[in-house]
Amino acid sequence: MKKIIVHHRSQHHAGYSGYARLINFLEQSDVIHGETKLPYRFAKWLGEMSTTKAGLYDSQSVQKELELFFHLKKSSRKEKTIVHYLNGERDIRYLLKYKKENKQLKFCATFHKPPEVLRKIIKETSYLKKLDGVICVGQNQVDFLRNWLDLEHVSYIPHGVDTRFFHPSNKEKHSKNMLFVGQHLRDFEMLNTTLPIILAKDKNASIDIILKKEYKEKIKLPNSNRINIHSGISDNQLKTFYQKATFLYLPLLDSTACNSILEALACGLPVLTSSVGGNQAYLNSGGGFLLSDKDEFIQLALELLEDSDRCNLLSKEARLQALKYDWKNIAADIISFYKKIT
Numbered sequence: 001m002k003k004i005i006v007h008h009r010s011q012h013h014a015g016y017s018g019y020a021r022l023i024n025f026l027e028q029s030d031v032i033h034g035e036t037k038l039p040y041r042f043a044k045w046l047g048e049m050s051t052t053k054a055g056l057y058d059s060q061s062v063q064k065e066l067e068l069f070f071h072l073k074k075s076s077r078k079e080k081t082i083v084h085y086l087n088g089e090r091d092i093r094y095l096l097k098y099k100k101e102n103k104q105l106k107f108c109a110t111f112h113k114p115p116e117v118l119r120k121i122i123k124e125t126s127y128l129k130k131l132d133g134v135i136c137v138g139q140n141q142v143d144f145l146r147n148w149l150d151l152e153h154v155s156y157i158p159h160g161v162d163t164r165f166f167h168p169s170n171k172e173k174h175s176k177n178m179l180f181v182g183q184h185l186r187d188f189e190m191l192n193t194t195l196p197i198i199l200a201k202d203k204n205a206s207i208d209i210i211l212k213k214e215y216k217e218k219i220k221l222p223n224s225n226r227i228n229i230h231s232g233i234s235d236n237q238l239k240t241f242y243q244k245a246t247f248l249y250l251p252l253l254d255s256t257a258c259n260s261i262l263e264a265l266a267c268g269l270p271v272l273t274s275s276v277g278g279n280q281a282y283l284n285s286g287g288g289f290l291l292s293d294k295d296e297f298i299q300l301a302l303e304l305l306e307d308s309d310r311c312n313l314l315s316k317e318a319r320l321q322a323l324k325y326d327w328k329n330i331a332a333d334i335i336s337f338y339k340k341i342t
Contacts, residue, residue: 001080001342003029004066004071008087015235016165017259019086019110019137025160025331030071034063037338056090056125067299069098074334077102080342085109088134089121103304106342108133108153114185114277115144116253125149133341135334138256138278151213153341158259160330161266163322165235169243176305178207179245180237181260183215187274190251192220194297199226201298202305202336207249208241216249242267246311247304248288251297255279261288265322270314272300282325287318 009020023031043059050057068083072095075081081104085092088109099105109131111118118141124130125148133153136142144152178198180191199205204228209219213231221227233241242248248264248271255277262282264271271288273279279290291297304311 001082001338002075003338004032004068004081004083005029006032006068006083006085006091007034008085008090016162016239017235017263019112019159021162021327022086022160022331022334023145025327026326026334032064032068032071034060034067036063036066038066050093051124053122054127055088055092055122057093058090061091061093065093065095065149068095072098072102072105077104079104081105082338082342084338087112087116088128088131089113092127092131096127099130099132102171106132106253108135108337108341111137111141111145112137112216112256114138114256115141116254117149118144129178131339135337136256139280139281141256153337155337155340156162156281157333157337158325159259159262161248161259161262161322161325163266166239166242166263166266166322168319169240171243173246174206174244175246175308176202176205177240177245178205178247178249178301178305179264180207180209180249181211181241181264182250182258183211183218185253185255186211186218187251188218188220189251190274190294190297191249194251194301195221195227195249196292197298198301198305199224201302203303208245210238210241238263239267242269243270246308247272247301247314249301250274251278251291252276257282262322262325265318265325268315268319270304270311270318272297272304283321285317285321285324287314287321 043062046062047058088111096107129149134145136156137159139156142156209229242264248269250273252274261271265287275290275292
């Protein structure tokens with residue numbers, strides 16, 4: 001079976017983060033990056049001609065479709081071929097009709113946004129309904145996508161994590177240090193409401209906040225040497241923050257899969273997060289807590305800051321949980337999905 005992967009990488013992801021890491025674990029796959037000689041201005045114009053109601057389609061999307069078109073032209077029509085769009089929320093348009101000419105050709109896509117977000121950003125689903133299969137990274141997407149797109153092959157396959165890069169450290173952890181990472185669907189209101197109370201009640205507690213610099217204005221916290229905000233850090237620095245913290249403090253508005261949760265687990269960092277979206281499936285065997293309101297966040301944070309033995313136990317559970325989501329395991333499940341739809 002020939003595997004063709006339409007690449008996409010979110011700019012805010014670290015080098016070892018994000019769904020594009022899957023490519024490194026799919027053997028003998030061809031990757032479409034959108035590398036063509038088409039002039040940028042012309043590609044931009046073509047992208048603007050396409051409706052945005054069917055998902056993001058820009059100059060990059062045009063370049064990818066053109067590269068994919070020539071790639072398919074060269075491919076044998078006798079060989080089973082799967083085209084996998086790594087991000088179903090973008091790039092999918094005109095080449096899906098190509099499968100009418102090639103019965104051995106199938107298209108699938110992975111979706112990352114929660115149902116409520118998908119409803120808002122994609123109003124026109126006619127292109128997506130031509131897919132042969134859909135992969136969901138959150139259990140909360142499955143029923144929605146099956147009904148929304150009227151597709152038979154819709155499967156939940158968790159997001160993966162690079163457990164070789166993200167791993168626990170033997171070095172001593174910082175005492176009473178919380179960690180908050182990221183900006184997408186983060187509940188900044190919950191963070192800004194609960195954190196001052198936690199820091200007021202535990203005078204030795206501190207927090208490191210890692211996010212893109214343009215989101216610093218979301219942090220509405222008093223100036224304090226116990227609140228440290230970081231942007232533009234390296235992959236190794238990010239890993240060190242995970243390894244040395246006491247727990248990940250991550251209120252969320254919604255979710256499907258969250259890189260920060262997976263990376264924290266892989267580094268043996270217990271997780272305190274919101275009981276929303278797909279979080280339950282990723283924390284169903286320990287290593288973290290699903291919380292519903294500010295009182296629960298405050299109470300549990302204060303308890304863990306005082307209980308290093310409990311945190312050590314949770315750390316072991318977190319690492320074991322993360323190993324289930326190692327990219328090798330996820331890649332094997334995705335190959336099985338390919339075989340099911342081809």
